Ligand SMILES: [Zn+2]
């Protein structure tokens with residue numbers, strides 16, 4: 073029986089890992105500059121947490137969650153996103169007591185049962201950042217500025233930032249009514265899902281991917297015309313700060329999130345290089361969610377980056393460009409092999425990236441392996457060398473050979489080769 077990975081679950085192979093590490097380490101570097109701290113939350117939670125946090129009526133919760141019952145009959149789910157878990161942890165550990173503003177980030181796999189396609193897998197990865205405890209608008213602009221700075225520092229510059237304001241529950245209610253009236257006029261043109269959504273959650277019609285729904289929405293009313301004073305001032309300030317920070321943006325009134333506790337600023341970063349799947353990050357304010365989860369009435373804003381899509385943009389970045397080992401040990405004969413094996417471990421402890429061939433092979437075959445690994449130097453030691461008390465160090469690029477005494481060999485190699 074030969075096993076294959078589950079559909080939609082992918083291996084990240086050694087030659088691909090370089091790009092992943094680059095994105096993750098750059099994210100950590102940038103987040104640290106902006107005062108963020110890492111938090112690691114479990115990949116599994118009570119299913120109810122996500123139903124509450126993302127919404128029962130969303131595709132994510134109703135169709136795409138990996139749910140299971142444990143042996144005690146508890147309903148569990150693999151996390152489809154990270155925000156709900158981070159907020160659960162924030163409340164559970166009373167993090168608000170230690171400092172009023174918490175800036176948290178987390179990196180890891182998420183799980184959704186979607187149709188696998190290019191740029192979309194069932195296990196996928198996100199980088200999440202959340203700022204909890206401040207109503208903005210300075211922090212809104214800071215978070216967006218940080219996100220774009222991160223992309224440019226990874227080398228992704230061909231992006232468009234879309235922003236919008238979702239208002240607050242107070243000013244969204246009249247907008248929702250107006251939108252419902254508008255949709256009623258086009259009821260027959262809507263897809264069956266949207267016909268249903270029109271009653272339950274009309275804002276979600278903006279997200280529909282069906283063409284004829286998009287047509288209908290072209291002339292739909294805009295939330296921006298309904299913002300209350302507080303929400304309008306907030307949005308204007310965010311835009312003003314972004315301008316001062318030299319961040320280009322497009323106001324996109326179709327950028328919507330159909331959940332009650334998503335409030336005010338919402339944003340999405342798009343790239344023009346990936347075809348249809350063009351959002352590489354999205355986020356926004358969710359001032360009502362922490363209270364909804366039974367925590368304090370703390371405002372919050374966050375974003376999620378789709379790591380797969382970012383990595384796809386970095387395809388040129390190859391881990392293969394990394395250098396090979398500093399030293400390849402090529403012993404000949406059992407005695408030399410045993411000695412080399414012990415030296416190898418000591419060399420590594422001394423900070424040298426070392427390799428050897430563990431099977432007994434001739435010199436030619438060993439040199440071939442050293443070449444394939446792109447080793448800088450090769451240490452050649454056979455019976456002759458052991459008797460003479462000298463070994464040969466060969467430079468694989470200049471082909472130059474020098475002799476080194478056996479005495480203090482390990483120390484000498486570390487002195488010569490560790491950079
Ligand atoms: Zn408002």
Ligand SMILES: [Zn+2]
Pocket residue numbers: 262263264265266277280281282285
């Ligand atoms: Zn639709």
